[in-house]
Amino acid sequence: MSDHSPQAIRAEALESLLVEQGLISEAAVDETIALFNDRVGPLNGALVVARAWTDPAFRQALLEDATAAIEPFDFKGGEVQRLVVVENTPEIHNVVVCTLCSCYPWALLGLPPTWYKDPAYRSRIVREPRKVLSEFGLEVSADKEVRVWDSSAEVRYLVLPERPPGTEDLDVEALSALVPREAMIGVAVL
């Protein structure tokens, strides 16, 4: 993981100084790396999606007040203060962005991928969403509406993808393993 870019050098110098000043321990960085490396299993968001697919009452609660609906899950890691779940339907496709920085539902999806935070996605998804989605391999038919959600405040958005056919016999655990984060951001469907 070594890197000799100017940013790497500067970050390491800053770390040394702050360790010297007693403001941070060296172990803290290793703990961060371990925390993210040890994460296994489907994302929290996938569990929510799978539950919504199999439990109509939960799905309704999720669409009405997602913040309250996910509270019993007690997800940790990057507090989502207000969550809105937007549902894909045969008529509507949803996709999420933060054009101003990188706001993302951390507690549900972990840390965002680099592409989500980079200028190309942030600049283009609000202006030409269908084109960007087709570059991801997703063609949205012309008769469907595309709704872009720009996370400009503390509300966080999660896309509820349509359940794929042929999954009727799968339980919540098996279903959640099918849901990649791209589908919950809205750049993929299942």
Place this chain on the structure above:
Amino acid sequence: MDSMHDLGGRQGFGEVQPEEDEPVFHHRWEACVYTLVNQMMGRGVIRNVDQFRHAIERIEPRAYLGHGYYGRWLGGLENLLTESGVLDPARLELLVKEKGGRVDDLVAARPSPEPDRVPPTESAGAGRAVTDAPRFSVGQPVRTRATSVSTHTRLPAYARGRLGRIVSLQGGWVFPDTNAHGRGENPQHLYCVRFSGEELWGDEAEPGQSVHLDLFESYLAALDTPSVEEPEQKEPENE
């Protein structure tokens, strides 16, 4: 602030480039910056998230576009550490030089010689009760502020001076535009506002497209007179 961070609608950036099986951190230094920011927020050296976001918005513009996500965080972090007196920039420069940094390397940080004084935040989270009733209601057409500001703001340039429709009320929140600068929390009502593609991008807009933004009450105004044209929009079905 009209700096590089306000990217919505900008052209020329080319294809989105996802990395397959991307690690959370590509290099140790990224994990280091992430940890430092979290620790400095926990210790209250970084006073609130609005201040931190604005500190990133203030970095050198070419660094904003070229240094990557954690390079931007590094610049914002260094801004605040220097401005708060925690970091001695001369000591940092010396250490950077010792570690092989070159004098002409572009540095993202641009600490202000007259930084804002931002008080510590008492509460966790940004949700706040707002005593005044909301000015706008669901379904109401509104126009966004047309002017630019030099402060932190969460109204993107691409949505300035545009006609939208209130989709939902999102509760009361700390107002970032003042909170970032230590000018008070000034909680306001927040609204989800929908804009048609045509309203934002004109004739070039893709068909059947809308953009939704969460906007503070002071970014919005009611339409002046009944004769002002309202935007032609399909009514949202599952809000």
